[in-house]
Amino acid sequence: MAELQKDFLFVLIKSMTTSEKRQFRLFVNRLGINTDAKFLLLFSEMDRMKEYDENVILTKKISTKQQLSNLKAHLYKQILVSLRMNPSHQNNRIQLREQLDFANILYQKGLYKQALKILDKTKLSALELDEKSIAMEIIDLEKVIESQYITRSIEGRADELIRQSKVISKQNQYTTDLSNLSLKLYSEMLSHGYVKNDEDRLKILEVFNSQIRKINFNKLKFTEKLWYYKAHVWKNQLLQDYKYTLKYAYLWVDLFHNTPDMILNHPVWYIKGNTYLLKILFLYGNVDTLEQHFRNFNETVSAQNFVQNENLQALIFLTHSNTLMNIHFIKGEFFSGTKLIPEIELKMNKFRDKIDEHHFMILYLKMAAMFFGSKKYAESIAYSMKIIESKRNVQEDLLFHTRILILMSKHESGNDEDYDEFIRSTLKFAMKMKKPETFHFESINFFKNLNSLVLSNKQEAFEAFDQKLETFSENQYYRRSLLYIDIHGWVKAKVQHVDVIEIIQRKVKYTRRLKN
Known part of the structure; x- marks a missing residue:
């Protein structure tokens, strides 16, 4: 937060x-x-x-x-x-805990039969909703009461409680192992970012495989399957394996659609699953599929029975705003995309204390890129500087690509007043990065040399850099670096003497042909 x-x-x-x-x-x-x-x-x-x-x-x-x-x-x-x-x-979890509290009060008053009646009914509801932690607490209290209130059915009752304890305990162990693994992978993504080399890749696979091989998928219920799919999504994102990220994001969302009641019980994870699915569909560039899933998402979260609170509204806003801008990026609709920005900024202010600052910085970068595409270079630089000047802890890759977007804007606008100074500060920044890559320094050198070239030589510089970007795009560890902003599309536009919008529209047509 x-x-x-x-x-x-x-x-x-x-x-x-x-x-x-x-x-x-x-x-x-x-x-x-x-x-x-x-x-x-x-x-x-x-x-x-x-x-x-x-x-x-x-x-x-x-x-x-x-x-x-x-x-x-x-x-x-x-x-x-x-x-x-x-x-x-109020939600199911709070209501279940309230009933458990009532049973505790009745037990403390010595009203054992009444307490057991409430516990039995609440346990059935907890198991139906896959709230196994609460179900385990209920069973523990049932054991305490049964050990004090002797009935003729104690023998069969004891066996049943023991059986339920063992089953739920095993399920809870699966949940613990999978949630720990998911959290570990998510932490790795936030701390170190995506894998940069074979050594990083092996490290992630070792962590993942050591835990996942202990899991028998056929024994998993809803909650464990949810954590299982989350772990696979985050693992494949770290490895930049988008084919399998897409597969498990689909499975994550379909898990909810196959059990619709769980959408209301776990709305946060339903939204998060769709967030990852829509994000990966954007990376694949298939606008038709992306728009269809976006419509489905909006229909579900706008339904009358969908839970509404400030936290969910903030998460829905993030998913909606990012996806809406992504659709405009895919289509090359930069001018109409900039019209979204005032309303998005209003909602950003509304949710200021409920959303992590990093997510705001991503939105600012998208706004800056949208202004760049619509040839409003001063606005693009202004929004980029919101990120550069942020006092928050912003990811290195995000900061670097923001700097590249500023250099692109300065070149296009002809505003080279502090161009050389900004190049020096960007080089200094890259050298301080935890794991600077060849791509970072090649990009800086390209912009450094570009400003000093005469017009006839600039074309050669763009063509040479285009070839280098082609090489980077073939390397699985550099792909991510080319996704923040479409620097490759911009360079190709310069090489082919066309507007960058035309390059983007060609990509959309190509993706649609592949689908058909």
């Missing part, structure tokens, strides 16, 4: 809707004794603030400095309790 403002309580209050604030006030006033409660006064004051200012609270004598920390902690807890009761935040 994006870095929150310093005070978590203030951020929580500002995230609340009008109806949630109204419910909170009703909740704390339900007994008529909290009207002047200090934590409610604190809530009202913080709700009025545009920025958090502790001095205002102290000046108004709502609390002393010594008591403020405890008062804020109490208010934070009361808000969460109130939100938990809000129907908009």
Whole structure:
């Protein structure tokens, strides 16, 4: 998640809707004794603030400095309790846990039969929803109660509980192993990026195979299959094997479509699966298939029964915005694509504290590339600089390709005022990268020499660089470097003396012919 403002309580209050604030006030006033409660006064004051200012609270004598920390902690807890009761935040998992809590209360009162009745019904629901962790907690409590409340059926009952424990325990072990593997691969992607050589590839395969060979796929249920497909998607993305990334992204999404109830139970993972599928379809460049799956996704997440909350809205926004711009890129519709940018930026501001900054930087890069394609080079540079000047921890590859886009924009616009200085800073940046590649330095050298050449020699420089890019595109470890921005398409356009849009449109026609 994006870095929150310093005070978590203030951020929580500002995230609340009008109806949630109204419910909170009703909740704390339900007994008529909290009207002047200090934590409610604190809530009202913080709700009025545009920025958090502790001095205002102290000046108004709502609390002393010594008591403020405890008062804020109490208010934070009361808000969460109130939100938990809000129907908009109810889901199957919360409802199951609520029933488990009720059974615990009944057990503590010695009402064993009533507790067991609730537990038995809740366990069936948990197993139907594949919520095995909750089911295991239920079985553990059933064991405790059965050991104290002796019935004539204890022998058969004990055997059944033992059998259920063993089955669910095995399934949970699969889930743990697969989720650990998925997390490890995802962490590897964020920390080190895609594999750069055979040594990196072998390392990833060793990590993956050592875990996956322990898994019997035929024994997996929904949750374990979900983690199984996730692990394969992330492994193949790391290896830049897009054929198998596409295969497992399809399996991930189809898993939900084959069990539609799980879309409502795991909406985040449904959105994430579609995010990867739409992303890989974009890389393949088949616009017809991409648009069809995009329509399917929009229909599902816009349906009346699809869960709606701030987190899901932010994830849907990211998937929708990225895919929409990707479709415009594939078609070469840069001018109409730039018209999307104002609305996307408005929503970016809305979700500022709910989305990781890296995802914002990717959107800015796409906006910059869209402006470049529509020949608005000043705007392209301005949006690129949002990334370069970001104080956040942005991936190296993203920063490097942003710099290349700036150099392309400077060349096209003829704005070479600080061109040489920017080349030097880009070279300095590349040398500090964790694993700089030949592609990085070849690109820098190309732009460095390009600016000093006379017009007749520039054509030769573009042709020579085009040949180098062809070689890079044949190397599986360099393919990813050519996907951030279409530098190869731009160079080819210069070689063939056509607009870059024509190069892109040829690719679309070629992909459609392949499909047919």
